[in-house]
Amino acid sequence: MSTKPPRSQIVSHLPATVPFTAPETLERQTGIKIHLRLGANESTYGISPKAYKAMQECITESHLYGDSTHYDLRKELATLHRIKMEEISVGGGIDELLGWIARVYLNPGDSVTTSLGGYPTFNYHVKGFGGILHEVPYRNGKNDLEGLLQTAVKTKSRILYLANPDNPTGTWFTKDELKDFRSQIPEDCLLVLDEAYIEFAPDEAVLPVDPADPGIIRTRTFSKAHGLAGARIGYAITHREIVQSFDKIRNHFGVNRMAQAGALASLKDPDFLQQVVKHVAKGRQEYAKLAEELGFSAYPSATNFVAIDVGSAERATSIREALWEQGVFIRVPNVPPLNHCLRISVGTPKEQNLLAHILRKTVHNLV
Amino acid sequence: MSTKPPRSQIVSHLPATVPFTAPETLERQTGIKIHLRLGANESTYGISPKAYKAMQECITESHLYGDSTHYDLRKELATLHRIKMEEISVGGGIDELLGWIARVYLNPGDSVTTSLGGYPTFNYHVKGFGGILHEVPYRNGKNDLEGLLQTAVKTKSRILYLANPDNPTGTWFTKDELKDFRSQIPEDCLLVLDEAYIEFAPDEAVLPVDPADPGIIRTRTFSKAHGLAGARIGYAITHREIVQSFDKIRNHFGVNRMAQAGALASLKDPDFLQQVVKHVAKGRQEYAKLAEELGFSAYPSATNFVAIDVGSAERATSIREALWEQGVFIRVPNVPPLNHCLRISVGTPKEQNLLAHILRKTVHNLV
CATH class of the missing domain: 3.90.1150.10 (Aspartate Aminotransferase, domain 1)
Structure with a gap:
């Protein structure tokens, strides 16, 4: 080189x-x-016919930058999740959000815990910001919650990653299991709950949303159930001060204008x-x-x-x-x-x- | 907080x-x-009617991730610039590219030289990665090339930023002035030549492309002359080893699929x-x-x-x-x-x- x-x-x-x-x-x-x-x-x-229409109409606006605050989309998402729009941060898919998370939470040499065989892009970003990965093998075909907790504690991890439902197994935990899991995570460790596939999961797999908790970031996407993978748009649900941290580092005008229009329209087509x-x-x-x-x-x-x-x-x-x-x-x-x-x-x-x-x-x- | x-x-x-x-x-x-x-x-x-058509046809492919290597677009760009596709890196507009540059070249505390009143988003990314900005006032209504050089040398800057043509003044330097400027930059300092507006400039303002030079990254965009600001797509022309450095940190599937299709079609509509x-x-x-x-x-x-x-x-x-x-x-x-x-x-x-x-x-x- x-x-x-x-x-x-x-x-x-x-x-x-x-x-x-x-x-x-x-x-x-x-x-x-x-x-x-x-x-x-x-x-x-x-994609939804409504998303198709919104995106098509938006092509003629391609010469205009998109709204850097994603106001309309965040407002709609806030209503949907019964939270404040200040508790939502929109980015170019979960992949981009995971990069923000690694950047905001890691100093070089900091430990991070995830499952061995978990989402490679998360690992990529952790290493990309100098983090040290500790990987816990799956157990009985599922993420090993106890093993993840023990490793996070032992390594003083700053981030613990869990996908629910899981990729690549497809398995899931119930909200009670997740509540119990979250309650045992040390306060110096952030839980990233990757919910890329949550729309396909039963209600019992959805941990209730609590943006007052500064120890958890949930990542959601329009790439899967909404069919907007190529548009690159997703969001984080989290404490408003964490949204503010993202605002200090994110690429503010980075989300495609048509993606914003398509995602908003798709939300309105349940x-x-x-x-x-x-x-x-x-x-x-x-x-x-x-x-x-x-x-x-x-x-x-x-x-x-x-x-x-x-x-x-x-x-x-x-x-x-x-x-x-x-x-x-x-x-x-x-x-x-x-x-x-x-x-x-x-x-x-x-x-x-x-x-x-x-x-x-x-x-x-x-x- | x-x-x-x-x-x-x-x-x-x-x-x-x-x-x-x-x-x-x-x-x-x-x-x-x-x-x-x-x-x-x-x-x-x-936007070009050809870009419109390509993007419209691409809406039905929105459920598919875009090509993470931007192969077709880079190939077309390589032909246009008479360089190798390995000397081109595509990202979500120059704003995203500037973030990569700050991340790839800066350790916390490193110095960076730019013009006082130059592009704020570059400054944002430099500070976001812990860089220290040294800002050189404009002189006689233009970027002060001599002042920029002196400051870069004195502060041992790792990056020197120059927009040509310039934003916000609109002024430009000739290729001879730029050649002379480039030749005086120390080998430990990267020149970022931001050419967001280059399509509007006279030929005499275009420094010949030389991807063999590892000391310069030129940034280009589809946001201005091509009218694709809302699509978020731009590219860097640089040494292939710098492209490889970007590949180690960039969000690989981050560029919108329609943006890739629109940019490619726009290139084919001179x-x-x-x-x-x-x-x-x-x-x-x-x-x-x-x-x-x-x-x-x-x-x-x-x-x-x-x-x-x-x-x-x-x-x-x-x-x-x-x-x-x-x-x-x-x-x-x-x-x-x-x-x-x-x-x-x-x-x-x-x-x-x-x-x-x-x-x-x-x-x-x-x-």
């Missing part, structure tokens, strides 16, 4: 890694064209959201049945994907590779024991049928 | 400031509705760009004449705005306030001697006429 002008101490020690390789990059690397894209938990049910959630629940059941039929077991899921345990890492990799050869994009987590799993996003009925057909054939050929 | 959990050392010492107050916020604060928005150098000529540049040049002339008619003087401009010196900070503020009362949004820089200036974006012919009418009336009423 050119040493002049010198990079910062943190950056010059960072490895060259990316949290995820884009499917487009995989296509270019292998010369294979994806025709079934079920590896990034994108919503194949698309019927669409309900339909998506209903279809996804059905799709999960189909995947669970398919897994059973093939002699595998599916993790219970409260998300828009299902993790199917095929028994070994070797088999999971073989299946993933064979599917890829046929233009089917799914993911296999790369950490044991999750690397026994195919993580497959729920698709439309047509996509689900096609996936079932190809997976059956693939598994039979491999056995 | 809640002290638990504690924020990082840098963030806990940051003041609560924003680089710019959004016009929407000003409207809410004052109850005045803007009907002439000429304060943010947005392009009132809008006729549109040429028309915009032509209209803007005419608009600048009109503003210069208007300034003269009113007894003021306009700075020469190679941008899509004109800074009109009205003689004193008091008068500039009075005019800005009187215009605001009439729903006209322009800006007045807040640092001497630039605070003698009204910075007015070029508008459509209709907007220009309206602005001229209101400004004449306002100035006559004030005198």
Whole structure:
């Protein structure tokens, strides 16, 4: 690397890694064209017609910067969650919010606790700000709440990350389990509760919102149930003073104007959201049945994907590779024991049928 | 502020400031509705019809994440600039790129040199990463190249920022002046050459592109001439190893999918760009004449705005306030001697006429 002008101490020690390789990059690397894209938990049910209309109308306003305070969207979100708009911060998806969190809470060398095999982009940001990751293995197919707590205490962690419902397993905890968990976190440690998939979860999985608690940041997104992944918009629900901390560092005019319009319109179409959630629940059941039929077991899921345990890492990799050869994009987590799993996003009925057909054939050929 | 959990050392010492107050916020604060928005150098000529079509077609793909490598766009940009795509990094507008630059090059306490009254968002990011700003006053209405160099050397600055053409004056230097300037910058100091307005500038203002030089990062945007401010997309031209440094910290899936499609389509419509540049040049002339008619003087401009010196900070503020009362949004820089200036974006012919009418009336009423 050119040493002049010198990079910062943190950056010059960072490895060259990316949290995820884009499917487009995989296509270019292998010369294979994806025709079934079920590896990034994108919503194949698309976006609300109301969001479509709002975004279309907004194209002619593309020459104008968006509102840097996201006023209208935050106001609507505040009403929805029965909190104050000052308790909401909008950013370019949860990925951007996780970067803010690492920056606001970490000094170089500070400890952070997460699950081994948890969301790679969170880990990327933690390392990117000089944090030290402590990773706790999954236990009995779920995040190990007790293990996470013990590690956070032992390492004096500044941040503890938990996704609920979880990615990549799809599993979840109840609000009582979460309340108990939160109450045991030391006051010097922030709980990041990543709720990217919360719309797909049962009510019992939703910890009641309490923005008076400065020890928790909940992250939400329009990328999953709302189908706005490409628009890049999400938000944090948290204590107003934490929102103020974000305001000191965030890229104020960073959120796309159409994304703001689309997200606002989507919030005003609860019927669409309900339909998506209903279809996804059905799709999960189909995947669970398919897994059973093939002699595998599916993790219970409260998300828009299902993790199917095929028994070994070797088999999971073989299946993933064979599917890829046929233009089917799914993911296999790369950490044991999750690397026994195919993580497959729920698709439309047509996509689900096609996936079932190809997976059956693939598994039979491999056995 | 809640002290638990504690924020990082840098963030806990940051003041609560924003680089710019959004016009929407000003409207809410004052109850005045803007009907002439000429304060943010947005392009009132809008976007290319090709960009419109590409973005419209892309709405139905909103449920898909965008390409995290921006492959197609970087390839097209590489062809345009006759460089390698590995020498280009795409981000969510120059604002985001400036944040990456501060993060990649600064340790807390490092010095940075810029012009007093230069781009506030750059300063915001420098302070946000713990940098110390050294600000060199404008001289004879332009950035003081010699003063900037001396200060950069004296303070052992890690970054030296120069906008060419300049914001907020609109002035520019020739490629020979820039070459000479660049050659005198110490090898431990990075030159950030912000070229947000370069499409509006004469050829003589464009420093030849040399991505073999690891001491310079040039920032470009689709927000101005291409009219895609609300889409949030820009790029850096630089040494490939600096692109690799950005790849270690950037939010990889952060750029909106429609923005990528719109930017790519806009690049393929050079006729549109040429028309915009032509209209803007005419608009600048009109503003210069208007300034003269009113007894003021306009700075020469190679941008899509004109800074009109009205003689004193008091008068500039009075005019800005009187215009605001009439729903006209322009800006007045807040640092001497630039605070003698009204910075007015070029508008459509209709907007220009309206602005001229209101400004004449306002100035006559004030005198």
